[in-house]
Amino acid sequence: QSVLTQPPSASGTPGQSVTISCSGSSSNIESNYVYWYQQFPGTAPKLLIYRNNQRPSGVPDRFSGSKSGTSASLAISGLRSEDEADYYCATWDDRLSGRVFGTGTKVTVL
Amino acid sequence: EVQLVESGGGLVQPGGSLRLSCAASGFTLSDFYMDWVRQAPGKGLEWVGRLRRKPNSYTTDYAASVKGRFTISRDDSQNSLYLQMNSLKTEDTAVYYCARTPEFYYYGMDVWGQGTTVTVFS
Numbered sequence: 001q002s003v004l005t006q007p008p009s010a011s012g013t014p015g016q017s018v019t020i021s022c023s024g025s026s027s028n029i030e031s032n033y034v035y036w037y038q039q040f041p042g043t044a045p046k047l048l049i050y051r052n053n054q055r056p057s058g059v060p061d062r063f064s065g066s067k068s069g070t071s072a073s074l075a076i077s078g079l080r081s082e083d084e085a086d087y088y089c090a091t092w093d094d095r096l097s098g099r100v101f102g103t104g105t106k107v108t109v110l
Numbered sequence: 111e112v113q114l115v116e117s118g119g120g121l122v123q124p125g126g127s128l129r130l131s132c133a134a135s136g137f138t139l140s141d142f143y144m145d146w147v148r149q150a151p152g153k154g155l156e157w158v159g160r161l162r163r164k165p166n167s168y169t170t171d172y173a174a175s176v177k178g179r180f181t182i183s184r185d186d187s188q189n190s191l192y193l194q195m196n197s198l199k200t201e202d203t204a205v206y207y208c209a210r211t212p213e214f215y216y217y218g219m220d221v222w223g224q225g226t227t228v229t230v231f232s
Binding site for chain 2: 002033035037039044045046047049050051054056086088090092096097098099100101102103104
């Protein structure tokens with residue numbers, strides 16, 4: 001039902017890089033800022049990236065965001081065990097006049 | 111410490127009503143847009159709605175799934191946000207989070223409450 005599509009899972013070994021994609025459309029990603037959230041089981045989400053590629057203070061520079069056209073990506077470099085969590089992209093959708101979230105990606109550190 | 115604390119969740123039958131509260135501390139609620147987000151058991155995040163500030167005429171937006179049934183309001187004097195939920199359905203069962211949505215993060219949600227659980231059962 002979500003208008004933003006993410007792969008259900010991604011994985012890597014410690015030290016590797018992982019990239020999560022977020023696919024949308026002209027009414028959402030292409031024309032609005034993209035945000036990324038990290039969520040651990042049983043806890044509230046945490047803002048990881050705002051304005052496509054900006055990190056709030058305290059977020060390690062291992063996390064980086066990018067956007068091109070109707071898609072966005074979150075890259076995690078130097079993967080650590082503590083990065084094992086669910087990740088969601090989000091943006092505003094002009095057609096729906098509302099915020100939309102991606103389907104979510106579970107990152108596993110092998 | 112900047113904090114949001116939700117309350118008011120519980121068990122309710124389909125068709126019933128519930129009012130959630132979100133108390134802010136460590137910052138002035140009136141300076142910010144505020145959003146509600148929910149998460150059904152084992153599912154992803156779903157945006158519920160947004161309430162803007164007084165300079166934006168307290169305008170609101172809602173997800174299609176709750177429009178006409180849910181109402182977001184705020185009491186800036188109490189530094190609190192509310193979510194009135196009417197005509198509840200079983201599919202409204204979820205953990206409900208309130209979140210601060212600052213302009214300085216281009217309306218990304220930077221502070222979240224711990225969540226309050228709503229269960230709609232028949």
